[in-house]
Amino acid sequence: MTGVPANDAPYRMIDGVTFGDDVIVQSFVNLYGCRIGAGSRVGPFVEIQRGAEIGRRCKIQSHTFVCEGVEIGDDVFIGHNVVFINDKYPKTSGPWILQPTTVEDGAAVGSGAVLLGGVRIGANALVGAGAVVTADVSAGATVVGVPARARAGQGAGRCA
Amino acid sequence: MTGVPANDAPYRMIDGVTFGDDVIVQSFVNLYGCRIGAGSRVGPFVEIQRGAEIGRRCKIQSHTFVCEGVEIGDDVFIGHNVVFINDKYPKTSGPWILQPTTVEDGAAVGSGAVLLGGVRIGANALVGAGAVVTADVSAGATVVGVPARARAGQGAGRCA
Amino acid sequence: MTGVPANDAPYRMIDGVTFGDDVIVQSFVNLYGCRIGAGSRVGPFVEIQRGAEIGRRCKIQSHTFVCEGVEIGDDVFIGHNVVFINDKYPKTSGPWILQPTTVEDGAAVGSGAVLLGGVRIGANALVGAGAVVTADVSAGATVVGVPARARAGQGAGRCA
Numbered sequence: 041m042t043g044v045p046a047n048d049a050p051y052r053m054i055d056g057v058t059f060g061d062d063v064i065v066q067s068f069v070n071l072y073g074c075r076i077g078a079g080s081r082v083g084p085f086v087e088i089q090r091g092a093e094i095g096r097r098c099k100i101q102s103h104t105f106v107c108e109g110v111e112i113g114d115d116v117f118i119g120h121n122v123v124f125i126n127d128k129y130p131k132t133s134g135p136w137i138l139q140p141t142t143v144e145d146g147a148a149v150g151s152g153a154v155l156l157g158g159v160r161i162g163a164n165a166l167v168g169a170g171a172v173v174t175a176d177v178s179a180g181a182t183v184v185g186v187p188a189r190a191r192a193g194q195g196a197g198r199c200a
Numbered sequence: 201m202t203g204v205p206a207n208d209a210p211y212r213m214i215d216g217v218t219f220g221d222d223v224i225v226q227s228f229v230n231l232y233g234c235r236i237g238a239g240s241r242v243g244p245f246v247e248i249q250r251g252a253e254i255g256r257r258c259k260i261q262s263h264t265f266v267c268e269g270v271e272i273g274d275d276v277f278i279g280h281n282v283v284f285i286n287d288k289y290p291k292t293s294g295p296w297i298l299q300p301t302t303v304e305d306g307a308a309v310g311s312g313a314v315l316l317g318g319v320r321i322g323a324n325a326l327v328g329a330g331a332v333v334t335a336d337v338s339a340g341a342t343v344v345g346v347p348a349r350a351r352a353g354q355g356a357g358r359c360a
Numbered sequence: 361m362t363g364v365p366a367n368d369a370p371y372r373m374i375d376g377v378t379f380g381d382d383v384i385v386q387s388f389v390n391l392y393g394c395r396i397g398a399g400s401r402v403g404p405f406v407e408i409q410r411g412a413e414i415g416r417r418c419k420i421q422s423h424t425f426v427c428e429g430v431e432i433g434d435d436v437f438i439g440h441n442v443v444f445i446n447d448k449y450p451k452t453s454g455p456w457i458l459q460p461t462t463v464e465d466g467a468a469v470g471s472g473a474v475l476l477g478g479v480r481i482g483a484n485a486l487v488g489a490g491a492v493v494t495a496d497v498s499a500g501a502t503v504v505g506v507p508a509r510a511r512a513g514q515g516a517g518r519c520a
Contacts, residue, residue, distance in 0.1 A: 051211055051371055053227050053244075067373050068228055068388055068405075070244045070262070084373075084390045085228075085245055085405055085423075087262050099452045102390070102407050102425055103245075103443075105262055105280045105311075117450045120425045121443045121474075123263075123281045123311045125329055130277045130308045132259045148450045151425075151443045152474035152492070154281075154312035154330035169445055170474035170492035170506060172312070172330035186330060186346045186506045211371055213387050213404075228388055230404045230422070245388075245405055247422050263405075265422055265440045265471075283423075283441045283471045285489055290437045290468045292419045314441075314472035314490035332472070332490035346490060346506045 045082075057088075060096060074106075077114065101151065109140040109157070116143050119151030119169065126157045144179065153188075205242075217248075220256060234266070237274065261311065269300040269317070276303050279311030279329065286317045304339065365402075377408075380416060394426075397434065421471065429460040429477070436463050439471030439489065446477045464499065473508075 041058055045065040053070045060078030065071070069082060073090030076082065080094055083102035088094070092106045095114035100106065102120045109126040112118070126139050139157025143149065147161045150169035161167060162179030171188040182191045201218055205225040213230045220238030225231070229242060233250030236242065240254055243262035248254070252266045255274035260266065262280045269286040272278070287296050299317025303309065307321045310329035321327060322339030331348040342351045361378055365385040373390045380398030385391070389402060393410030396402065400414055403422035408414070412426045415434035420426065422440045429446040432438070446459050459477025463469065467481045470489035481487060482499030491508040502511045 050373070051228075053210070067390060068245075068371075070227060084407055085263070085388075087244055097452055103263060103281075103405070103423060103441075107280075115452050117452050119443075119445075119450055120427075121263075121281065121423075121441065123279075123329070125279075125311050129326075130279060130310065132257055132275050132277050150450065151445050156329055166449075169443070169476055211388075213370070228405075230387060245423070247404055263423060263441075267440075281423075281441065283439075283489070285439075285471050289486075290439055290470065292417055292435050292437050316489055 056090075066102075083120070095145070109138045110143070111140065112143045113145035113147070113163070115146045117148040118143075119149055119153065121152050122149050123154045124157075125155060128157060147177075216250075226262075243280070255305070269298045270303070271300065272303045273305035273307070273323070275306045277308040278303075279309055279313065281312050282309050283314045284317075285315060288317060307337075376410075386422075403440070415465070429458045430463070431460070432463045433465035433467070433483070435466045437468040438463075439469055439473065441472050442469050443474045444477075445475060448477060467497075 045063045047064050049067045051067045055072040057071045058075045062079050063076050064081045066084040068084040070087040074088045074092040076094045077096035080098040082100045085103045088106040089108045091108040092110045094112045098116045100118045104122040107124045107126045110124045127136050143161040144163040146164040149167040152170040153167050155173045160176045164180050165177045166182040168184030172186040174187040177183050184191050205223045207224050209227045211227045215232040217231045218235045222239050223236050224241045226244040228244045230247040234248045234252040236254045237256035240258040242260045245263045248266040249268045251268040252270045254272045258276045260278045264282040267284045267286045270284045286299050303321040304323040306324040309327040312330040313327050315333045320336045324340050325337045326342040328344030332346040334347040337343050344351050365383045367384050369387045371387045375392040377391045378395045382399050383396050384401045386404040388404045390407040394408045394412040396414045397416035399416050400418040402420045405423045408426040409428045411428040412430045414432045418436045420438045424442040427444050427446045430444045447456050463481040464483040466484040469487040472490040473487050475493045480496045484500050485497045486502040488504030492506040494507040497503050504511050
């Protein structure tokens with residue numbers, strides 16, 4: 041465990057992050073108060089907020105936002121421009137209730153997906169590109185669309 | 201009124217912006233020729249274009265794009281990765297007609313939403329995460345989906 | 361042809377890019393190993409990956425991601441927050457098959473659109489804002505929605 045990634049790159053904001061070994065972090069990131077496991081890679085234009093936890097050997101692709109309350113397992117692929125959410129009734133001030141989200145080991149979230157707060161993405165599940173996930177996704181399932189629904193005949197996931 | 205935000209942060213492009221008091225602006229922003237009211241907060245990876253107006257005590261979250269022709273009232277929440285649009289027929293050159301958009305006081309726009317040009321989001325309305333807004337949204341209404349439609353039983357908005 | 365854009369701007373990562381004449385590139389970009397034709401303009405918070413090719417007089421707007429395997433013709437408009445994809449089964453490691461995407465001359469892709477890998481966007485076609493494109497789009501057609509479908513009565517495209 042260390043407070044810095046394994047590589048150097050200009051234009052990074054990194055504050056109070058716990059890194060495992062061999063974590064690669066590209067330029068133009070805003071990372072603070074989170075944990076990122078060994079061997080993971082973080083693309084440019086990514087924000088990861090305080091309290092978020094990312095496992096080992098994950099890819100967090102460019103333009104993605106990971107908020108407080110998100111827990112991501114090992115070997116998870118998070119595509120480009122993915123948005124996590126942790127608040128059901130967003131507002132500008134006052135109390136709010138954190139909606140935690142879990143992405144289990146081996147899952148993949150396609151680019152442009154939006155994940156509402158409070159959902160669980162099961163192990164090895166695949167969330168299609170551009171999907172808006174409003175409910176839990178079963179392990180190994182493939183979901184697509186707005187709102188995201190299981191795709192017929194693809195229930196075994198991307199490895200079928 | 202001042203030409204600088206209330207806080208310091210590295211890696212910011214700020215040119216010709218009029219700030220009210222106590223505006224907080226994070227790193228990695230591109231702001232030019234716009235107005236941002238007192239007490240508002242602007243996240244990282246945000247662009248706000250010339251002529252856009254943002255009221256007081258707003259939150260403009262990370263990765264969001266606010267274009268020319270957008271007027272945002274007071275106490276408005278704009279989530280992460282929200283895209284405003286001001287042109288119906290985008291092209292690379294030549295004349296075009298600005299489609300203005302208004303977001304009234306107290307409204308909230310969920311993360312990942314896309315707002316076509318020329319729409320009005322009424323006071324205290326809620327635009328769901330990932331919605332594509334193609335028409336006006338009534339005050340207090342909740343809209344979701346692609347294209348965005350009012351959600352039954354939620355017409356009173358997010359405080360119901 | 362040159363290795364630098366026509367303008368200066370701070371906070372840019374540019375590595376091994378071939379630029380035509382008069383290419384304008386804004387701040388906060390990550391461009392590497394790609395080709396960008398004469399007269400094109402690239403907005404802030406844009407990543408363009410190795411092997412991508414962009415024609416002449418294009419606009420690549422803010423927050424957009426152009427991946428390896430994407431070939432964009434001349435006079436193409438790519439809106440804000442557009443995501444290209446080149447892999448059908450994303451995962452964190454191991455072999456994968458590149459799915460190439462072509463955008464033909466004069467096409468326009470609306471802001472917030474997501475384009476699955478392996479699609480062809482025909483000349484002068486218009487992809488609506490927020491669309492998720494899962495199949496080829498005919499020349500001159502307008503497509504909208506998730507998944508993107510041709511819009512009735514608009515088949516002649518945006519100039520009708």
